[in-house]
Amino acid sequence: MTVRRIVANVEAADPAAARRFYGEILGLEPLMDMGWIVTYGSSQPMQVQISFASQGGSGTPVPDLSVEVDDVDAVLAGMSAAGFLVEYGPVDEPWGVRRFYVRDPFGRLVNIVAHKADD
Numbered sequence: 001m002t003v004r005r006i007v008a009n010v011e012a013a014d015p016a017a018a019r020r021f022y023g024e025i026l027g028l029e030p031l032m033d034m035g036w037i038v039t040y041g042s043s044q045p046m047q048v049q050i051s052f053a054s055q056g057g058s059g060t061p062v063p064d065l066s067v068e069v070d071d072v073d074a075v076l077a078g079m080s081a082a083g084f085l086v087e088y089g090p091v092d093e094p095w096g097v098r099r100f101y102v103r104d105p106f107g108r109l110v111n112i113v114a115h116k117a118d119d
Helices: 015-025 072-081
Strands: 029-033 038-041 065-068 086-092 097-103 109-115
Touching: 015 029, 015 038, 015 072, 072 086, 072 097, 072 109
Parallel strands: 065 109
Antiparallel strands: 029 038, 086 097, 097 109
């Protein structure tokens, strides 16, 4: 038996409200839209991961989702311009990531993170 995929399901009264945050700013594509559920994704291959945490690191709350990007500052600019509330960061963490926390349209705490390149 092999796990093929893990899908995060976020309860949303209006699933279409995800379009701006996850589609336009983060660049995910709508893979399925049945009205009552909209699934966003990427054709880029991804690893299957699930994390269990007692805190979010640096004394922060545990985020509901973590989204790894290639340019944290570009995503931060897009989120700020769109009026999404940044709750932490941006910050360079001692374990080698740059990240910030932002609330999505449904109030979920999302960790936007990039691994820093080795110098």
